[in-house]
Amino acid sequence: MKIALFVTCVNDTLFPGTGRAVVAVLERLGHEVVFPEAQTCCGQMHLNTGYPAEALPLVRSFTGAFEDYDAVVTPSGSCAAMVRDWHGKVAGRAGDQELERRAAELAPRVHELSELLVDVLGVTDVGAVFPHRVTYHPTCHGLRMLRLGDKPASLLRAVRGLELIDLPDAAECCGFGGTFAMKNPDVSAAMCADKIGNVKATGAEILCAADNSCLMHLGGALKRWRSGVRVMHLAEILASTG
Known part of the structure; x- marks a missing residue:
């Protein structure tokens, strides 16, 4: 195709x-x-x-x-x-x-x-290898508008060596929301802090999502908190061959 x-x-x-x-x-x-x-x-x-x-x-x-x-x-x-x-x-x-x-x-x-x-394409196993502990954040548009459901998680579960860890309160917004974060910085920061706390609680090495805008927001906070957690887009994990 x-x-x-x-x-x-x-x-x-x-x-x-x-x-x-x-x-x-x-x-x-x-x-x-x-x-x-x-x-x-x-x-x-x-x-x-x-x-x-x-x-x-x-x-x-x-x-x-x-x-x-x-x-x-x-x-x-x-x-x-x-x-x-x-x-x-x-x-x-x-x-x-x-x-x-x-x-x-x-x-x-x-x-x-x-x-x-x-x-x-009817595919869940794309031949990826990624031996790390990963947690997945379902972004608001993917969750509520596209209704992606379990599709990203099913792809991650098929990655060889990957341990997928459930994210507490996964459906909660990260606080980015494009211009929302700029117009409502205090609310955005509080939402982000809640999400980061849940990410750290998983013990994951990698926070994955299907939108780099959300990962940019969360990744900045994870670095400022010196959490040791990296962010990666779903595509980057699926492209990995070890």
Whole structure:
């Protein structure tokens, strides 16, 4: 299968290794991965901050970049949720019915990585080896909007040598929420502290999630607390061969 990679702004600028890991996993499974160079931001930041008109051109450019592909994968639950749940609505509310139709046709073909692997490709064992103690944080968009459920955990359980440790109160938000962390820093810091306390209680070496935005937030706190716990994106663990 030829699969288009939507790498996202955060990964492209701050965590390029995650995009490379997605490619490594899919190519190991025998699939061709292409990178449409016309891709830009999905518009999530603009919409979440109250600027739907500014998000509209980004909806248009995303649709144009990806609509010719049968499958699109992204290592970000929040960006996948933006495309699937909001692109058509942004176009419709702007009165662009043609773009609304095109965005609606593309939306079901856009998948977060664990969705693509488990639901579309029917794979849980990707041939990864990672002999470490890992705990998994289900991010809000993945948990509540995409309803990923057990998909990421099933992939982690199939990794050779990996010990998956349940995270207490896993469903609680980490406190990032994009601009929420900047607009409500005290609340965000308190939420983050609760999550970090639960992570440390697991005794895990690695905190894993499917969104680098949340891992950036939590990883900074883990370093400041000198916890010794590292953060890794799900794709990076699945790409590991020991």
